[in-house]
Amino acid sequence: MLVRKPPDRIVARExxxxxxxxxxxxxxRAVEKGYRIRWGYxxxxxxxxALVICTSLAGAWFxxxxYADxxxxxxWFMLLAPVVYAAIELCRVPLGILIRVQRDWLIKGLAVIGIVMAAGVTTKSVSQLGEMMFHPRLAEASKALSVLKEAQADRASLDTRISQADARxxxxxxxxxxxxxxxxxxxxxLAGLPGQRCERLQGTNSRGRRYSYMRCVTDPRTATIAGSLKSAGDERAVLARNLAEARAARAALxxxxxxxxxxxxxxAYRDAVRRSxxxxxxxxxxxxxxxDVTDQQVHAFLRIFVFAPxxxxxxASTLLALCAVQVRRTYQDEDDLGVALNQEGVPLLLTQIAESAGQLDDAQRAVREAIAAGVAIPLDQRRPHGTPQGSPRPVPAGMTTASRGRDRELPRPRHP
Incomplete structure (x- = not known):
């Protein structure tokens, strides 16, 4: 059984x-460099x-x-360009950091251009993923619409054939x-024409023989009308056959x-549109x-719905990288702390400086008077550099001979 021990205070202190x-x-180090990077961001x-790269490569694979074997x-040819695009994706975050930490405006401008180019590549990859997200439903709706248009075209063709059959x-x-x-x-x-007229003819021929026969005369219009009736009968048979065939063809439609x-x-098209x-x-x-929406409206909205995200x-990641850098002024800048002096506070600041200088003069005067009165002992009793060993020490300003004798009697502090 483990026994809990109190923490070692020395280790915790260390x-x-x-x-x-x-x-x-x-x-x-942040102050010296002039910036600080929030590595969590x-x-x-x-x-x-990484998510954008992985999803782009997966989408390119699918x-x-x-569309290929x-x-x-x-x-494999279709996968070469997505790999290059994925490599370009890795450049956007370093370029965003470079814009914040770089002081040269030319380098900043080049970094901005690089970010825009990399963002164009990202837009292409992500828009392809967005189109692939909507593609199955759009393909289903498009297929159902094609079937509907084909059925409507067949019905229109059938209507045409029916109208032609009815006309026939x-x-x-x-x-x-x-x-x-x-x-x-x-x-x-033919019924109104007169009948045949018959008469008997008698006579003697050239041989002297007598003849006698009946001659019938028919109206000449009878043959014409009879021929017309016969042709009408033939035409009636043909028309009857054609009419039967036309009626059979019409009944089949x-x-x-x-x-x-x-x-x-x-x-089916309504169901496909409802699922889209x-x-x-x-x-x-x-x-x-x-x-009732048209293909032009769908594709116009698709451009907005895909390209905007x-x-x-x-x-998004580039802006996060830009915000992850905290820029600050360094000691090499003209104003280290970024303090701006207000013009209205200049007289007050000068007054405070003058009061501080007056108080310093009063303090120095009091020290000199105390040393001259023998109340205080100067701290610096060292010989000036180059003074001989046997020569007396210089008398400080305001110090009398008596006070100097008393100073000899007092023990001097040892200087390291």
Whole structure:
């Protein structure tokens, strides 16, 4: 069983002293360098950069795996540029720190240019990830819309064919009715013609023989009308066959199946749009139904919804790195502490300096009077440099001969 011991006070004191000494050393070094870096914020910035790099490489891997064969060289070709982009990502945090700690404005300008370029690369990578986030739903909605448009096109084509079949049936029906009318008129005309006229002819031929026969005469219009009736009958047979075929073709064109297909496609498209977050946001912005948003509106909102977060992600870690550096003035600057003297306080400061100088003069005068009166003994009794050993010490100002004799009688302090 472990027994808890009280902490060693000497060890704790040494630890506190070591911590205080380390903090003082860090403070002195920060003052000498002119800046101090909050490494905790820098670590957070690097963690953000690491997340951006890892997600960008993972997105590039999935993108290449989707559009290229993993066993082909094109798969690895698609991963070369993302690796370079990931390497560029590592430059943004050091460049942000360099802007704060560098005193040369040319170097600061170059660092700003480098940050903008690296942020452009980050925007490209993060925007690609954002597009990949919305791509499955957009692809599903686009596929459903294509099926719907195809069904609507088929229905429009079916409507065209139905109208053509109806026109053909109406044409054959009209021709059949006209043919029936013409046949009826020909039959009426044929019935109204007079019948054959027959008469007996008698006579003697050239041989002297007598002949006798019956001759029937038909109206010449009868043959024409009969021929017209015969051709009308032939045309009626052809028209009857064509009309039957047209009616059969029209009966085969069923619009109900096409309407059901369009309805199913519309339902599928509505479901795909309902599952698409981008369509919902676009409809909310434009104030329309999600099913009524156009592709132009969706892609216009996609540019805002993808590029704006990409820009924020590109500059977030850089701004954190900029704020992680605390700049301060050094002893080499003109004003170490950054104190600004107010013009209104100059007279007061001069008055205080004059009072301090007067008090110092009064103190020195009192000391001289005390030494002259023999009340006080001067602290500096050393011989001036170069004075011979047997020569008397110089008498301080205001000190009399009597007081000097008393000074010999008193013991002199030893100087190290």
């Amino acid at each position: 630890r506190r002293a070591w911590s205080d000494e380390t903090a003082a050393w860090q403070q002195r 820098v670590a957070i910035a690097y963690v953000v950069e 993108f290449a795996q989707t 993993p066993h082909d060289q094109s798969f 049936v109406a044409q054959y029906t009209a021709e059949s009715q006209a043919l029936e009318k013409r046949s009826s008129e020909a039959s009426s005309q 069923d619009r109900g199946a096409s309407d059901r297909r369009v309805t199913e496609a519309e339902v 977050q981008l369509h919902s946001f676009t409809a909310m912005v434009y104030g329309v139904d999600p099913i 990409a820009l924020c992600a590109a500059f």
